[in-house]
Amino acid sequence: MQSRFAIGVAALVLAVAAPAYAQVDISGQWAARVTEDQPHRAPGAELGDYTGLPINAAARQKASVWDASILSQPERMAQPHPAMYFMRGPGPQMVVTRRTDPVTHALVAYTIEGVFGRDDRIIWMDGRPHPSANAEHTWEGFSTGVVQGNRLTVTTTHAKWGVIQRNGVPSSPKAVMTEHFIRHGEYLTLVSIVDDPIYLEEPFIRTSHFMQSANITPDQRWLFEVVDEVAGHPRGYVPHYPLGTKQDGFAKKHGLPFEATQGGTETLYPEYEQKLRQMLRSNASTQSAR
Amino acid sequence: MRSIAFAAALAASAVVTSVSGQQPVGTIPLDPPPPPLVVDGVEVLKVQGQVYLLAGGGANVTAQIGDEGVLLADSGGAGQADRILNALRRVTTKPVRYLVNVNGDTDHVSGNDAIVKAGSGFRGPRPQQVGGGNPVGQNVGVMTVSHENAYNRMTQAPPNGAGLSGDALPGSTFFTPRKDIFANGEPIELRYQPDAHSDGDIFVYFRKSDVVSVGDVFTPHSYPVIDLARGGTVNGVIDALNTIIEITVPERNQMGGTRVIPGHGRIANEADVVDYRDMVTIVRDRVQDMIKKGMTLQQIRAANVTLEYDGYYGAPSGPASPGGFLEAVYRSLGGK
Numbered sequence: 050m051q052s053r054f055a056i057g058v059a060a061l062v063l064a065v066a067a068p069a070y071a072q073v074d075i076s077g078q079w080a081a082r083v084t085e086d087q088p089h090r091a092p093g094a095e096l097g098d099y100t101g102l103p104i105n106a107a108a109r110q111k112a113s114v115w116d117a118s119i120l121s122q123p124e125r126m127a128q129p130h131p132a133m134y135f136m137r138g139p140g141p142q143m144v145v146t147r148r149t150d151p152v153t154h155a156l157v158a159y160t161i162e163g164v165f166g167r168d169d170r171i172i173w174m175d176g177r178p179h180p181s182a183n184a185e186h187t188w189e190g191f192s193t194g195v196v197q198g199n200r201l202t203v204t205t206t207h208a209k210w211g212v213i214q215r216n217g218v219p220s221s222p223k224a225v226m227t228e229h230f231i232r233h234g235e236y237l238t239l240v241s242i243v244d245d246p247i248y249l250e251e252p253f254i255r256t257s258h259f260m261q262s263a264n265i266t267p268d269q270r271w272l273f274e275v276v277d278e279v280a281g282h283p284r285g286y287v288p289h290y291p292l293g294t295k296q297d298g299f300a301k302k303h304g305l306p307f308e309a310t311q312g313g314t315e316t317l318y319p320e321y322e323q324k325l326r327q328m329l330r331s332n333a334s335t336q337s338a339r
Numbered sequence: 340m341r342s343i344a345f346a347a348a349l350a351a352s353a354v355v356t357s358v359s360g361q362q363p364v365g366t367i368p369l370d371p372p373p374p375p376l377v378v379d380g381v382e383v384l385k386v387q388g389q390v391y392l393l394a395g396g397g398a399n400v401t402a403q404i405g406d407e408g409v410l411l412a413d414s415g416g417a418g419q420a421d422r423i424l425n426a427l428r429r430v431t432t433k434p435v436r437y438l439v440n441v442n443g444d445t446d447h448v449s450g451n452d453a454i455v456k457a458g459s460g461f462r463g464p465r466p467q468q469v470g471g472g473n474p475v476g477q478n479v480g481v482m483t484v485s486h487e488n489a490y491n492r493m494t495q496a497p498p499n500g501a502g503l504s505g506d507a508l509p510g511s512t513f514f515t516p517r518k519d520i521f522a523n524g525e526p527i528e529l530r531y532q533p534d535a536h537s538d539g540d541i542f543v544y545f546r547k548s549d550v551v552s553v554g555d556v557f558t559p560h561s562y563p564v565i566d567l568a569r570g571g572t573v574n575g576v577i578d579a580l581n582t583i584i585e586i587t588v589p590e591r592n593q594m595g596g597t598r599v600i601p602g603h604g605r606i607a608n609e610a611d612v613v614d615y616r617d618m619v620t621i622v623r624d625r626v627q628d629m630i631k632k633g634m635t636l637q638q639i640r641a642a643n644v645t646l647e648y649d650g651y652y653g654a655p656s657g658p659a660s661p662g663g664f665l666e667a668v669y670r671s672l673g674g675k
Contacts (some may be wrong), residue, residue, distance in 0.1 A: 111647035128593040160364040247650040285581040
């Protein structure tokens with residue numbers, strides 16, 4: 050499985066890689082093209098829809114008891130999206146800036162401004178090490194970048210607890226994200242790979258696309274206001290569904306076998322199609338027998 | 340002496356500033372960071388204001404460093420005091436003036452004796468010395484403080500050890516909800532957290548530096564140890580976590596602001612405590628529900644109650660292991 054995965058990653062990177070003469074500089078104003086997976090990225094994935102995610106049983110349990118009401122906690126109302134998600138979420142419409150040494154003009158960092166909640170990113174390009182295990186974790190994490198051929202490869206650690214999808218599918222602070230920024234002139238492709246030993250059975254890969262634009266206005270919501278949305282909650286109120294909750298609304302709505310909506314490595318590969326067809330046939334015969 | 344002071348000042352400037360503010364990224368300084376300061380395995384990290392974290396000598400040690408001297412919250416594990424003091428000396432030559440114990444656990448208090456002795460003994464009369472005076476004077480030495488229950492626990496012998504005595508025991512205790520100290524130009528609140536990790540937990544809240552050192556009610560990388568034998572309860576832990584959330588104020592959008600130093604593990608802020616509070620609360624709610632249904636501990640264990648948290652928070656063995664934590668929650672809620 051690992052060799053197949055490695056070949057898959059290599060093929061993916063090669064497939065989206067620009068010729069060697071292409072630019073590596075990713076600075077500029079970039080508009081997200083949300084044409085791929087739009088329902089997941091703008092409205093957000095439905096409860097119980099874990100399709101395409103290589104999650105393990107622990108992640109499935111955490112997601113299935115996740116209650117969206119938790120975002121009404123005063124201390125969560127203003128939280129931004131975490132690093133492992135926000136480059137995929139709605140947007141971002143982003144401004145990427147080269148930060149150079151004022152004397153040598155050497156590239157020190159890229160800054161990315163405009164992500165939801167404005168946990169804007171710094172990609173350090175000066176070779177500095179990642180902080181120690183005792184250092185604080187942040188929403189944006191700590192990112193370092195290196196140019197590899199015609200792509201910028203970024204490694205992010207020190208992120209907080211978060212999600213990889215907006216319906217409660219978790220990412221842990223032990224997750225490491227590797228991103229390949231590949232520029233094709235006016236287009237920017239981002240290959241994002243999340244490796245989370247706590248919640249993923251294998252690395253989770255997504256591609257996202259951006260187009261150069263001249264009129265990007267980064268998200269202006271620098272400060273989210275925390276307000277009393279729901280009265281009467283007791284101190285320390287933590288909404289969550291009971292253990293064992295079966296989030297099967299998505300499967301029923303779309304006529305899918307529940308098992309096929311629950312993610313996991315097996316469900317990601319073409320061989321699963323045979324199993325899925327068999328389950329659909331079985332479901333159909335069960336229903337016709339009723 | 341001047342050269343030592345200069346070297347210490349130089350070293351202090353080299354300490355990694357691990358915490359940054361939340362200003363726009365376009366205005367963040369580009370200077371390369373100083374190398375991490377690790378002295379004989381003890382890492383020194385500046386948190387913010389006057390507060391530092393010394394990690395690697397048992398439980399976390401918090402140091403507030405100012406013109407008057409040093410206030411330490413905890414003294415580390417057995418045999419670690421010299422390493423902790425050596426690390427401290429790399430950032431200041433000022434004397435230790437206060438030593439506060441956030442609980443009575445051996446990994447938090449075992450360096451008490453050595454640190455008091457290194458600081459010319461106790462400051463002020465000890466209870467048994469009232470009227471007898473202090474050979475080095477009332478204002479010289481180290482003032483040591485803990486909650487009364489923690490003091491009492493320290494006098495009791497832990498498994499495979501002996502109870503503390505003499506200079507290792509705090510010279511001052513309190514039994515009220517709060518005791519205040521003013522040191523290095525900063526108000527410091529010692530806030531008692533009843534029946535949480537144990538019955539002697541306190542927070543040390545540095546109001547001007549905007550840092551709170553919270554001991555073992557919050558350990559971001561592991562389940563909390565609920566020490567039932569020493570008065571700990573799961574509801575006390577949750578209460579204490581909610582108190583941290585009330586104390587902390589994020590700078591904006593759940594980022595930065597008040598920093599939290601846990602008993603073990605990395606520097607944190609409110610958002611980290613919220614995740615942790617939610618985890619403990621959810622596990623508590625599940626176990627409570629199962630107890631109401633008459634389920635036994637064995638049945639609860641078989642129900643994968645902590646499955647989604649075990650990979651991150653579960654220690655390989657002991658009270659912070661999945662089994663140890665679950666049993667402590669169960670017993671704490673009255674499970675038989």
